[in-house]
Amino acid sequence: MSHISSEETFKQILDLHHQLLSTFERCTGISASRMQVLFHVYHSKEISQTALKKLVGIDHAAITRHLKQLEGENMVIRRTSPEDNRFTLVKLSENGRQQIETLNKEREQFLNQMQLGFGEQELKQLSAMLQRIKHNLVQL
Amino acid sequence: MSHISSEETFKQILDLHHQLLSTFERCTGISASRMQVLFHVYHSKEISQTALKKLVGIDHAAITRHLKQLEGENMVIRRTSPEDNRFTLVKLSENGRQQIETLNKEREQFLNQMQLGFGEQELKQLSAMLQRIKHNLVQL
DNA sequence: TATCAATGTTTGATGAATCAAACATTGATA
DNA sequence: TATCAATGTTTGATTCATCAAACATTGATA
Numbered sequence: 189m190s191h192i193s194s195e196e197t198f199k200q201i202l203d204l205h206h207q208l209l210s211t212f213e214r215c216t217g218i219s220a221s222r223m224q225v226l227f228h229v230y231h232s233k234e235i236s237q238t239a240l241k242k243l244v245g246i247d248h249a250a251i252t253r254h255l256k257q258l259e260g261e262n263m264v265i266r267r268t269s270p271e272d273n274r275f276t277l278v279k280l281s282e283n284g285r286q287q288i289e290t291l292n293k294e295r296e297q298f299l300n301q302m303q304l305g306f307g308e309q310e311l312k313q314l315s316a317m318l319q320r321i322k323h324n325l326v327q328l
Numbered sequence: 329m330s331h332i333s334s335e336e337t338f339k340q341i342l343d344l345h346h347q348l349l350s351t352f353e354r355c356t357g358i359s360a361s362r363m364q365v366l367f368h369v370y371h372s373k374e375i376s377q378t379a380l381k382k383l384v385g386i387d388h389a390a391i392t393r394h395l396k397q398l399e400g401e402n403m404v405i406r407r408t409s410p411e412d413n414r415f416t417l418v419k420l421s422e423n424g425r426q427q428i429e430t431l432n433k434e435r436e437q438f439l440n441q442m443q444l445g446f447g448e449q450e451l452k453q454l455s456a457m458l459q460r461i462k463h464n465l466v467q468l
Numbered sequence: 469t470a471t472c473a474a475t476g477t478t479t480g481a482t483g484a485a486t487c488a489a490a491c492a493t494t495g496a497t498a
Numbered sequence: 499t500a501t502c503a504a505t506g507t508t509t510g511a512t513t514c515a516t517c518a519a520a521c522a523t524t525g526a527t528a
Contacts, residue, residue, distance in 0.1 A: 359483080359484075361484075361485085362484095386484085386485065386486090387484095387485060387486055387487085389485085389486075389487085389488095390484065390485055390486080393484080393485095394484090412493075412494070413492075413493055413494080414492075414493050414494065415493095
């Protein structure tokens with residue numbers, strides 16, 4: 189039945205989301221969004237918090253909280269931009285640079301296992317379907 | 329690139345999850361999990377909290393919290409089972425029965441819009457893919 | 469020079485889930 | 499009858515995100 193089917197899809201996405209996050213954290217020892225923050229800081233050398241918010245896709249307040257905690261754990265260094273004091277710039281600390289190697293490997297392992305058995309075509313197809321659902325929601 | 333692709337899928341699921349929950353709440357005025365609780369209570373006439381936890385797929389502590397709030401809003405009635413005092417049974421209140429009609433319509437509308445343009449075959453295919461990803465995670 | 473709108477960040481509050489511990493109840497067992 | 503393991507529920511604490519408000523900074527404008 190069509191209704192059961194769409195409810196099923198909805199539940200599956202919610203459930204998968206939960207599985208993804210908890211499995212990611214179990215495998216890497218760090219939450220997915222915090223890893224995403226570190227990942228982008230690593231790739232950007234130095235980046236502003238507002239740019240991070242756009243890349244990671246979470247609220248600026250959450251970005252600040254994550255970074256302050258990572259700063260406290262000596263993973264990143266933050267400084268106010270001399271060019272514009274509104275901007276807080278972030279880069280990996282020495283300790284952070286050392287730990288990012290392991291974290292990236294674990295992250296990659298997780299992502300590889302997640303898509304195991306999927307061909308490029310299937311991933312594109314899945315991506316397209318998820319995009320269509322998102323587009324449908326915009327109409328509401 | 330394969331790695332970019334799998335990261336993309338991951339981000340898409342996280343993003344879609346967020347869009348689904350916030351759009352659902354905007355359309356119905358109630359959170360998705362709370363609606364799920366009401367939906368199952370409605371369909372079961374009377375049900376235990378522990379059965380609800382299994383159907384809705386969230387923690388027993390969260391179930392208790394949702395139900396106590398719904399009880400406070402006069403949506404449900406809870407009682408200890410005379411057969412076994414460990415079980416708390418839940419059913420819709422009179423007020424709840426009246427409101428569930430509207431909520432169900434809004435929920436159905438949301439689900440119909442979510443899957444607009446999807447054929448049965450495509451939904452099955454999407455479902456299968458999400459299932460495969462979940463299965464992959466179990467291996468970690 | 470003072471004022472204004474916009475931007476970026478920080479902090480408090482809130483909602484929802486999980487985790488853990490505490491408590492009550494049940495049925496089995498010695 | 500007392501003890502035990504298992505089950506169900508409740509509550510406190512925690513995590514993470516969003517929302518809102520407050521604050522600092524910037525560049526434009528009068």
